[in-house]
Amino acid sequence: MSDASFIGQGSEAGHAGLDAAYAVRAAEAHPSDYLALLKPRVMSLVVFTGLVGMVLAPGDLHPTLAITALLCIAIGAGASGAINMWYDADIDAVMARTQGRPIPQGRISRDQALGFGTVLSVASVLVMGLAVNWVAAAILALTIGFYIFIYTMWLKRRTPQNIVIGGAAGAFPPMIGWAAVTGDLSLLPLLLFAIIFMWTPPHFWALALYRSDDYARAGVPMLPVVAGDRETRRQILIYSLLLVPITLSPWALGLAGPLYGGVTAALGAIFLALAVRIWRGNDERPAKHMFAYSILYLFLLFALLLAERGLGWGA
């Protein structure tokens, strides 16, 4: 039986097929396989945005508790990644980008991944609540639940809007970091949420443009698979046009300083130029450039806020 035949709407038959296929060659897992379940690269961006939320928040947090909060954000994000790998093992097995993950490779069973992810999810929320505060813990729990139940189980296999709505899961960390310090939320963390939320569609659709065969083979209804290449390029431009003003809003509302405003405007112009190149072209190169640049773009926006705070230039 081919891997592709296991794929269904997250069906138990599909997952049972995978279990049967891979359990027989499941070897003892190496610790690095468990680390891979936590999606460390995704985790690093999540921790960084969470740190920025924490640093920007008014007030002080004991350094030990600040480290604990960041650890909880990292572990919670990683744990939801492990549960995502449990649920999406059938998809991962047929996509070139994800075939090397521990479950499709038969180094960790799906049950092990589910157990690992569940224990870490619960532990990260409990420690956040007991050591830091319950508002941050509640938003962390919401983030984990949103990623698993709303994005992974509900949206991913059903609609090309999967990453538009699901993008909220990746946008919560600055709010968690802020809430860890203040115990509540205000306008700036909501704007940081909005920036990541609007950044997610052009970022992932740029990837999907040159990976559409992979997504089509796996049966994931990403926009290029369902609506086609041309419509995806148009949507990337629309979302980019919406994103850039939102990135400038912290400065426009007096919540960030001139360094952030000026550099963000320049970075946004480059982002828009890439979006226009994608819209006007037919080849993959602008999409690859956009995908790589979008990661740097988000990192730099948050680094600017961090730098302004460090230099005392923030509003």
Next chain:
Amino acid sequence: MSAMTQQDEQKRRRARNIALAVVLFALVILFYFITIAKMTGRAA
């Protein structure tokens, strides 16, 4: 099961046990410092 595979599995099990010990030790240290931070009750 070949001797090579068995040896490989033993190595992996050993690595996993060491990793678990390191994680548990790190948690003991972390919880100790969290307790101190909560007991002193001071802001940084």
